[in-house]
Amino acid sequence: MKNNVRQPQQERSIEKKNKIIQAGYKLFAEVGYHGTNTAEIAKEAGVSTGAVYDYFCDKRDIMISVLHLYVENASRPVMQILTEAKPLDVPKVAAEILDKTVSIHRENARLHNTLHALAAADEAVNAAFIALEDHVTQKVAEALAANGIQRQHAAERVHLAMNMIQSFAHEYVFDKHEYIDYAAMRDIVCKQIVSLFE
Amino acid sequence: MKNNVRQPQQERSIEKKNKIIQAGYKLFAEVGYHGTNTAEIAKEAGVSTGAVYDYFCDKRDIMISVLHLYVENASRPVMQILTEAKPLDVPKVAAEILDKTVSIHRENARLHNTLHALAAADEAVNAAFIALEDHVTQKVAEALAANGIQRQHAAERVHLAMNMIQSFAHEYVFDKHEYIDYAAMRDIVCKQIVSLFE
Amino acid sequence: MKNNVRQPQQERSIEKKNKIIQAGYKLFAEVGYHGTNTAEIAKEAGVSTGAVYDYFCDKRDIMISVLHLYVENASRPVMQILTEAKPLDVPKVAAEILDKTVSIHRENARLHNTLHALAAADEAVNAAFIALEDHVTQKVAEALAANGIQRQHAAERVHLAMNMIQSFAHEYVFDKHEYIDYAAMRDIVCKQIVSLFE
């Protein structure tokens, strides 16, 4: 790994770097990390194969940037819901976050999976996923506290709620068991979450 | 893909095929599907590279066998708990299944991830995961019914409970957020599950 | 190459060796020498893979036997026509040989081609093809002489006639140019042959 990678300052360069990240994002999401090669990323980004190595030291490095973008994309809408929800109506916010998470997952599920599979072999990837959870946990905990909702083991409850939402979104997007009534399941999930915080 | 793959009948052959599956299991779990090559599987199994192709038509075929073994390993202990739990004490069984799932996950988390990442690109893999869930769902639903526990949307509740357990196991094994009290979290999960069925 | 190859004396063994040759004949004709593997030959012959190496020192050795069988099959009918044609009616015999050659070629054209392609790399194969021509040439020359047909450069004329027949057969079986009237072509070939010997 060389590390004489350009830190782009000029607008043009930043734009180019972003294009590469976008291209990686798209292709990893479509055919997975191992199903994508750097030449394809370059082509999708509209740059030369060599240019990729001006901005990233290797393929993994692109993946790390894609990962950060994904984390950003996955957390931002949830953060926004929390920020805007004042005062905090737990049932309403839970439902909103759940629905938003489903729609995010619909766009990103494949990417999520391929990145998740890399986490076990790559500590930086694992750390990014953990940081994502920490970030959301903290934000949610703050929102709850600001509204006087104080239950024991708040962090644990928040994690559990997040996990339920994440699992539901994944199942809804991917598994599609035909005997499952997803609308009913959604309502049960919401109720369970509410029960965690009352 | 050729399909003149040996269907081993004799004990020795079955043993050898199993050795290859075990080797794949071990290596996929350690370094992932893409981090393993067929030569390494052969070596780990103590056979020649050619022998691998006597029993499997390609690398994916090994993976499918590993997947089935994993599904078996992941569901068997849970099935056994359900079978032995008569009459069904929901809190006790929920806790048992949760604890067992954690220990299974501890052994298999990496394998689970690498296989899961393949599911999006390989319908057979996806189908196997869905079948696994269906299988457990059905068994749990039967156990509940046999004990007179009849709630609306039983399948949805079971899925949700399974998801909570799975998420908890994953988080416990992998994420290790330092600020999380996993014992407390475990108890909250159990309570939530119980509340789903009373 | 080992040469401790069994020279089968017993009927059972001879039969087995012949089965292997027949299997090679069939498969080489269907998918070519390089498209056939020894395991397939063994299977087609109904013997074990090891048994093949009891009778043949390697794959090439099977091919040589197939080649001899082919030469035999290709020349026998022509020889018979010549033997039975007394007195020799050149136009009639030419037509008979031509028609017979076409039907032989129809059965064996693929085999002929795959063996012919090996001739350049394998002197024994080349020699067998030359011997085949020599054999027919000699027989035809004898038949002509026995009927008082004595033209200068008899061998050259016979070769030429044989070549015309062979080419016609090949073209008829393989090429199938749509604008060619093969019945008319056949008659022209016959006339040309007759003109060689009158």
Add this chain to the structure above:
Amino acid sequence: MKNNVRQPQQERSIEKKNKIIQAGYKLFAEVGYHGTNTAEIAKEAGVSTGAVYDYFCDKRDIMISVLHLYVENASRPVMQILTEAKPLDVPKVAAEILDKTVSIHRENARLHNTLHALAAADEAVNAAFIALEDHVTQKVAEALAANGIQRQHAAERVHLAMNMIQSFAHEYVFDKHEYIDYAAMRDIVCKQIVSLFE
């Protein structure tokens, strides 16, 4: 088979692609298609193994290009003779084409054979050989017509003449029967051809 094969536009690239074709031509001619591997072609061409796959999608693709080059090489001199022969002196032109065909065959006989053996398994190869014959047939028929030589079944006669020439060339180059007087045979072939068109 991927189809993201480089379509070389620049001189350097075209040159390199040609080098690979030349290398394939040489090696297929020396040791046959199955006797050559892609690494050897690359080495002979003075390029890396990977470069071969920049220009060709697989080994067969190289073979197809070699085939086209061979067809070109085999037909060009004959075409030229026909173009330059005005008015058409049939005996002279027949002799010229025959002699030229012999010299072409001397250079290309092995290549011809190995490609021919592939024709049965590969429709594109077969089609190329048929197109070659069609091309020459048409050109010869035109030349004859332009010189007022009009016999019934012209195409059939041309094919027959071509076959005679081809067979003679093959026999002359390869078979070398010692009892054959090839000079005499050559003259007989010429006379036969002439007799086809008078």
Add this chain to the structure above:
DNA sequence: CATGAATGAGTTTTCATTCAT
């Protein structure tokens, strides 16, 4: 700087041949 052609180690897969049972 930018390009994209070039590299070659690494991967999957095949199959003629051997040899333990």
Add this chain to the structure above:
DNA sequence: AATGAATGAAAACTCATTCAT
């Protein structure tokens, strides 16, 4: 003698990375 499982060298092909232009 017979079997067919086992071997492993060799082949086709890929792709992250480099570097000459």
